[in-house]
Amino acid sequence: MITTDNTLWSTIRQHVVTNAITYPIEYVKILIQIGHEPISPQPTTTLFGKPALGLPNVFQYVKHIKKVDGLVGCYRGFVPKLCACTVGAITLDKTCSKLTCIYKKRQDKRRSEDDAEDDESSTNHIFEFLIDLISRTTAIIVSYPLEVIALRMLAQFVGRETKYNGIFTSFVEVYRENGVMGYFAGIVPRLIGNTIVLVMISSSTYAVKKYMPASTIDIEFKPIICSIIQFIVATITYPFLVVSHCMAVNNCGLAAGLPPHMPIYNSWQDCWFHLSATNQLNRGNSLLWRYYTGPSVIINGMMVPK
Numbered sequence: 001m002i003t004t005d006n007t008l009w010s011t012i013r014q015h016v017v018t019n020a021i022t023y024p025i026e027y028v029k030i031l032i033q034i035g036h037e038p039i040s041p042q043p044t045t046t047l048f049g050k051p052a053l054g055l056p057n058v059f060q061y062v063k064h065i066k067k068v069d070g071l072v073g074c075y076r077g078f079v080p081k082l083c084a085c086t087v088g089a090i091t092l093d094k095t096c097s098k099l100t101c102i103y104k105k106r107q108d109k110r111r112s113e114d115d116a117e118d119d120e121s122s123t124n125h126i127f128e129f130l131i132d133l134i135s136r137t138t139a140i141i142v143s144y145p146l147e148v149i150a151l152r153m154l155a156q157f158v159g160r161e162t163k164y165n166g167i168f169t170s171f172v173e174v175y176r177e178n179g180v181m182g183y184f185a186g187i188v189p190r191l192i193g194n195t196i197v198l199v200m201i202s203s204s205t206y207a208v209k210k211y212m213p214a215s216t217i218d219i220e221f222k223p224i225i226c227s228i229i230q231f232i233v234a235t236i237t238y239p240f241l242v243v244s245h246c247m248a249v250n251n252c253g254l255a256a257g258l259p260p261h262m263p264i265y266n267s268w269q270d271c272w273f274h275l276s277a278t279n280q281l282n283r284g285n286s287l288l289w290r291y292y293t294g295p296s297v298i299i300n301g302m303m304v305p306k
Helices: 005-033 058-073 078-110 117-159 167-178 180-184 187-211 221-249 268-277
Strands: 042-045 051-055 296-299 302-305
Touching (some): 005 078, 005 117, 005 221, 058 117, 078 117, 078 167, 117 167, 117 180, 117 221, 167 180, 187 221, 187 268
Antiparallel strands (some): 042 051, 296 302
């Protein structure tokens, strides 16, 4: 889909406003994903009445950050995150527009009056998927160094460091700690997760359009079905995001990425297997009802962390 510059910048402005409102929650979510739990779990029960150790919800966590760093501290890393979103949005739009124009020119050149409508529809869907995949992959790669800087700025909350401050000095610090590859730490699971999301959503959307025409499903229900599909796909691929964020801060000179807070991983696969073995691949997925899933013991009839 080709957009005008006005539409693009209008979308970017909307993203800025949305990010400004939700950023403290995103901040908390990332800290949980990298395994930081500053508030000890407390004995409680699940919705089914089973004993459990409850962790603070997102609002309690935000309150804790505000108590430690103030309101401004709740926006640590906001500038590079905003820059990453802006660069990603512009790259996505320009790449998508360019590829769409190229595809339409080739389509017009090769189109024949004898082409079957079904075949053309299937071909169009495949090319639309490829354009979307290439555009989003390019956007992630181009904006990823800024994402890494934002993540490392957030991770400084764990050890109270100040190594990653301004954007330009942080670029130098990333190179000093990890070299050129440091700018792309954790990008592989991020790209894999993005590809799986696009494949599943594209396949599901095509199936809905092809096998459930408007006469079968009311047009009002189609957006609901698409939203449900997106939610399911996001849940399935969520572990890739957790692993990506862990690898972005792993062994980067910050306490958050070093023992005892986090083991030093040789690869993102090592990180995946370790988090899987400790039942931590989905941490941060639930922000309201959170329970400690690590080793625990029963003392005087109460469950406590081991």
